[in-house]
Amino acid sequence: MIDLYYWTTPNGHKITMFLEETGLEYKIFPINIGKGDQFQPGFLKIAPNNRIPAIVDHDPADGGPAISLFESGAILLYLAEKTGQFLPQDLRGRHDALQWLFWQMAGLGPMAGQNHHFNAYATEKIPYAIDRYVRETGRLYGVLNKQLSDREFIAEEYSIADMACYPWVVSHERQSQDLNDFPHLKRWFETIAARPATRRAYELVKEINPAPTAHDEAARKLLFGQDASTVR
Numbered sequence: 407m408i409d410l411y412y413w414t415t416p417n418g419h420k421i422t423m424f425l426e427e428t429g430l431e432y433k434i435f436p437i438n439i440g441k442g443d444q445f446q447p448g449f450l451k452i453a454p455n456n457r458i459p460a461i462v463d464h465d466p467a468d469g470g471p472a473i474s475l476f477e478s479g480a481i482l483l484y485l486a487e488k489t490g491q492f493l494p495q496d497l498r499g500r501h502d503a504l505q506w507l508f509w510q511m512a513g514l515g516p517m518a519g520q521n522h523h524f525n526a527y528a529t530e531k532i533p534y535a536i537d538r539y540v541r542e543t544g545r546l547y548g549v550l551n552k553q554l555s556d557r558e559f560i561a562e563e564y565s566i567a568d569m570a571c572y573p574w575v576v577s578h579e580r581q582s583q584d585l586n587d588f589p590h591l592k593r594w595f596e597t598i599a600a601r602p603a604t605r606r607a608y609e610l611v612k613e614i615n616p617a618p619t620a621h622d623e624a625a626r627k628l629l630f631g632q633d634a635s636t637v638r
Contacts, residue, residue, distance in 0.1 A: 407432065407464045407465060408425065408461055408462070408463055408464070408485075409432070409433055409435060409461060409462040409464070410422070410425065410433065410434050410435065410460075410461055411435045411437050411449060411452060411453065411458055411459060411460040411461070412434050412435070412436060412437065412458055412459050412614070413438060413439050413458045413459075413614070413615070414611045414614055414615040415439075416518075416573035416574045416576065417457075417459055417478040418458055418459050418478075419572075419573040419576075419607055420459070420481075420482060420569050420573055421459045421461065421478060421481055421485075422606075422607035422610055423572070423603060423604055423607045424482060424486075424492065424569055425607075426607045427491070427492065427569075427601075427603040428485070428489050428491055428492075430485070434614065436614050436615075437449060437458050438615075439458065439628070439629060440628065440629065441628075442628050444456040444457065444458065445628075445638060450638060451474075452476060453476035454476070455476060455477075456637075456638075457476065459476075459481060460474065460481075461474065461475050461481050461484075463475075463484075463488070466488075467487075467488055477511075478511075479507055479508065479510070479511040479570065482507065482566040482570060483504070483507070485566075486565075486566050492564065492565045492566050493565055493566055494562075494563065494565065499561065499562065499563075502562070503560070503561035503565040503566060504567075506553070506560045506561055506567035506571070507566055507567045509549075510570040510571045511570070513546055514550070514571060517539060517542045517543050517546055518539075518543050518546075518574045518577070518581055520535075520539045521536075521542075521543045521580075521581045522577065522581065524536045524539055525540070525580065525581070525582065526580060527626070527630065529626075540581065540583075543581045543582075543583060544583060544587075547575075547578075547587075547588050548588065550571065550588075550591050550594075551589070551590045554590035554591055554593070554594045555590045558594070558597070559594065560594075564598075572595065572598045572599075572604070575591070575595055578595075
């Protein structure tokens with residue numbers, strides 16, 4: 407059994423996509439990040455960076471005690487190795503998929519996240535910041551579009567690299583990106599969106615967070631007002 411500490415964010419969706427694809431048994435523990443659940447002592451023991459997602463695997467491959475993990479990329483890699491699925495086994499294929507997984511973790515996610523912040527959440531609209539992150543998001547879309555120009559999926563076969571990237575493209579309109587400008591990326595996006603496991607993963611939003619609301623000042627402070635003093 408996998409315990410999944412989850413909220414309805416792109417990084418959370420990565421893990422539900424994998425779990426739905428493989429059929430691993432899992433139970434969701436919602437962590438409402440707008441209400442401060444990420445600071446609960448029990449959660450911090452699993453995720454000291456106070457971010458979702460995190461997992462506890464009660465049936466690790468070595469038969470030993472339960473394993474807890476935080477960071478979505480590390481979780482995807484762990485689950486791929488646990489199941490032997492969605493990560494190529496050959497040397498070149500494996501590292502092709504891994505380099506794109508890390509590309510998402512280091513590039514697409516952080517840049518699109520800053521795009522979201524300055525476009526949608528910042529109370530002060532700073533043109534330089536908005537332009538900076540919209541342009542960089544567009545550049546990264548262009549890189550991915552080029553990669554997909556001669557293959558169906560990022561690393562040839564559907565893999566954790568695709569699962570990592572897809573949720574960050576779902577919000578392309580909020581990121582001021584037009585998928586028609588990236589035809590290979592658009593084809594890839596529509597292919598993944600049509601997968602039954604993807605649909606099941608995103609259906610969970612209706613159950614876990616059925617009525618998302620705009621962040622009030624208390625939620626904004628929790629989400630965007632953290633510094634060294636908030637580390638517990």
